Amino acid sequence: MINKRLLVKNLLAHNDENSFYDKKRFINIGHKEGKAKFLKHVCALANSNPKNHSFIVIGVEDEDNKIVGVDFFDDSKIQNLVNAYLDNPPLIAYENIPFPHLEEGRVVGLVTIKSNGKVCALRKNIWKYYGGSVFFREGSISMPKAFDIELKDLNSKAVATIEQHARNNIELTLDGVIDFLNNRHKDLESSYKVFKEQFVVCWAGNAKKVKDKTYFSRVDIELINEQVKLFFSTLDEVTVAFNEDTFTTIEYVRLGLANKLKYYPLEKMNITFEDNGTYQIQSELIFDPPKYDKKTLYHIFNTNNAILRKLEKNIALKPNDKEDLSHLPATYLICFLNGFEEAKIQMEKARVLLKKTNQEVHHSLKESLRILRKVKYS
Structure with a gap:
């Protein structure tokens, strides 16, 4: 069983970027350019490594390998993105690897790529790359190749x-469990479960009971053996269930208008542990977004846009503007879920503006964009 934190350390300590490993300060698959570059690297690494795993490590400074981390990236649908844009797509997994020195919510991203043994190519045009393009690694660079294409x-x-x-x-496993329960989450209700005498799952959060169900907020869930963070959110609520073979979570998101808020089930994650020392993670989107009157949403959408214009021009916000701003991430998300495609563009614009002016709303906006990604690639 591979400890993914040790794997990242070994990649960084013993190898500069090469034909089986790349490192990035961050990736941005929310924009066309970032998505295209990510797909190019995945394609090149798959073609250059037909018989072994290849990797992209995210959250590392390029010059000195300093681990600075990135935000927890919850994108279980990343395989769908790869399948949509690549012919002969590799299997791909994005895992969030905690490091002790990073602040809460910051992790190192580890992308693991497994070729299917066939030549991988872009299926269609994206950004400046043409459909049909084939990429290989030449040292630490992903380069297009048109002739003598052969997997070696x-x-x-x-x-x-x-x-x-x-x-x-x-x-390492025992140290990981003790650190999770006694150090990192000593202020939260925490627990663990051993599966198949091999795997240890730890989870922590603020627990509250509603009827016969227990919901957790400020949730952190980790597969300790592999040092993989399975889930992290300071806003959403989660239920946890398990038996001898499986560990299941259901994530809920709180949405609504005019303080009439309701929790909606978003995604179900099921981890099945096998007797042969393997496990499978399956995620299912179970989200049925709320529907609202278009006239009401047009008013909200225009109000949000007006607030962004004020922020762009450094115009002071009135008290009612500040109240609307606090709801802006959720209301933009509701607009998008009800057919307002421009809401996503406005959310990206707001992310840049709010990062400088309002960290609390900026954090809420990142959570809304995370939900949007899940829905988009489902």
Whole structure:
């Protein structure tokens, strides 16, 4: 069983970027350019590593390998994105790896790519890359290739050695459980469950009971053996259920207008642990977004746009503007879910403005964009 934090350390310590590993300060698949570059690297790494895993490490400074982290990235639909844009798409997983020195909510992103053994190519045009383009790694660079396209096994031995050095042990697992329960989440209700005598899942949050169900907020869930953060949110609420073979969460989002808020089930995640030391994670979007009168939404949409214009021009907000601003992330999201496609563009614009002026609303906006991503790629 591979400890993903050790894997990241081994990649950073022993290898500069090369044909089986790339590193990024951040990625931005919400914009066309960022999405295109990400797909290019995935394509190149898959073609250059037909027999072994390849990796992208995210949240690392390029010059000195300093681990600075990125926000928790909850995108279980990233495989759908790859499938939509690539022919012969590889299997891909994005995992959030906690590091002790990073602040709460910050992680290192680890993208693991597994080729299907066939030549991977862009399926359609995106940004400045044309459909049909094939990319390979040349050293640390992802380059297009038009001639002599052949998949060669050049890295399987090196990658196998790195993965072997990242194998977990009982001491690391116990230290991870104790750190999770007693140090990082000593102010929250926390628990753990051992599956198949091998896997340890820890979770923590503020618990509240509603009828016969327990809901957790400020939720953190980790698969300790592999040092993978499965879920993190300071806003949404989650239910947890498990038996001897499976661990299941349902995420709820709070949406509504004019203080008439309601929790809606968003996504169900099910982890099934097998007797042979493997596990499978399946995510299912179960979201049925609320519907509202178009006339009401047009008014809200225009009000939000007016607030953004004031922020752009540094015009002081009135008390009612500040109240509307606090609801802006959720109301823009509701507008998008009701057919206002421009709301996403406005949310991206708001993210830049709010990062400088209002951290609390900026954080809420990032959560709304996370939900939007889930819905978009489902």
